[in-house]
Amino acid sequence: MRVILTGGSGFLGQALTRRLLAQGAQVAWLSHRPAAVGQGAPAGVSVRGYADLQPDEAWDAVVNLAGAPIADRRWSDARKQLLLDSRLHPTQALLDWLLVARRKPRVLLSGSATGWYGNQGDAVLDEDSGFHDEFAHQLCARWERLAWRAQMDAGVPVVLLRTGVVLHPSGGMLARLSLPFRLGLGGRLGSGTQYMSWIALDDWVRAVGWLLQAHLGGSVGKAWSGPVNLTALQPVTNAEFTRAYAASLKRPAVLAVPAPVLRWGLGEMATLLLDGQRVVPRRLEAAGFSFRHATLEQALRQTE
Template sequence: MRILLTGGTGLIGRALCKDWHAQGHALTVWSRRPQQVPALCSGARGIASLEELSGDELPDAVVNLAGAPIADRPWTARRRKLLWDSRVTLTRTLVDWIGKQQKKPDVLISGSAVGWYGDGGDRPLDESSPQVKEDFGSRLCLAWEQEAGRAGEHGVRVALLRTAPVLSSEGGMLARLQRPFRLGLGGRLGNGRQWMPWIHIADEVGLIDHLLRSPACSGPFNACAPQPVRNADFTRELARVLRRPAILPAPAWVLRMGLGEMSVLLLGGQRLAPRRTLESGYVFRHENLGRALDDIYQHGGGGEV
């Protein structure tokens, strides 16, 4: 199968390329730095423009994972524009290009995030739930999904992947959290009662591959383990696997003062279930947080599926 990826050089994209290259798929990555793609993405070709694709090179499937990191810096006006352009505007450009092609892909799998729901508190949520609370992150995800959904007007199957924080030895959330923990400076965030959905990188890759191969799968799918945990529980498990204490909580008021609206990523959460994901037939490899962290830190779990 010929697959076009955006965001192919990111954490998830690199793991996908490794898996799909081993399966024998022909991979193309649309990137701002196409010359770096072969070194970062196993067996993939890099392109700087969609116009480089034509004829026999047109993809059978498109996987749209592009987006600047949302939690790296506070949401200033300039940062918000970058986050919006790298997700919403890019997806609009991609779908417009798909609409102009005589041969269209069979499927578009487009990234989104569990932030789509907003801060849900203790309310149980699944893919049928409406947005609970609006913030910049939820508005961003809504617009992102709306742009991807337009591909359905061109006869393309659209699957929307609402991804939780991804656990991997190769980067992502754990890379940011483990630094203070290794220094003995880790602890819960706020009161620690906020829910934290999560997913092991192997299940993120496995679910995307499942959606690629399942013609009946369209609409939103929660990419999160079936067992969400509270922040305090996550903190305790991470401290255990790193063999470090977790005794220095970060007060909520300090996070709000320092991060502004972006603090919702740390102090808010979603008690989220992957109902449609499970109903589609996907079987999770890692459902328990403690065992998932053991796999990552003791066995180097970085994306093998």
């Protein structure tokens, strides 16, 4: 299996790369800074610039994960533009190559997020649900529309990975929360009733590999296109997550951060913390994908 990957140096990209290499796949990372990124790439991974892609190259699959982190800082106008550009520019570069490639990859798995659905309270949302129009939706929707052109214009099946909050102590949200919770300073955000759709890192990597195999001749059944929710079966509220994470660290979590304080400190970005989506992985579940970390408590016990 030959896989080309954007965003390979990120939290998700590194985890997926490790799994692919362990399975004997040939992996290449694409980057706008190949010299710098190449210094930290695992052995066996080639790192190239987008402009290096040639029409006569043959890759079995493309996984497109490039994009600046959405929750790292306030959403100024400049930050919003960066979030958009960091997703659209790599995707456009891939599309340009796919349009002229003489041997098309068999699938493009392209990143997205459960933010596509926007804030819809406690409504249960699957891949057929609609959306609430807000910045997170607009960001995901523009990214998805551009990626979808690979199927419409280049004939390459596209799977849109609507990923929830990915949990593992080595990175992502848990890495940011570890210190305050270990100091006993963790607490619910706002009312704590907002839902969080999460997935264990191991299950996210396994699900992506499962989707790849569906297109590359594996035994998992029909190849898909369109959106797939990469979330666990049981979304939790912020209050439930706070209690479970504190308990996993054997620390108290009695504090609360009032919603007005978050809005004052984070501006519009506070919606990521105070609003939520109750998203379920209907397509994965219906197709028989098996989650190893079905409960939040199991996910919080991950060490590998």
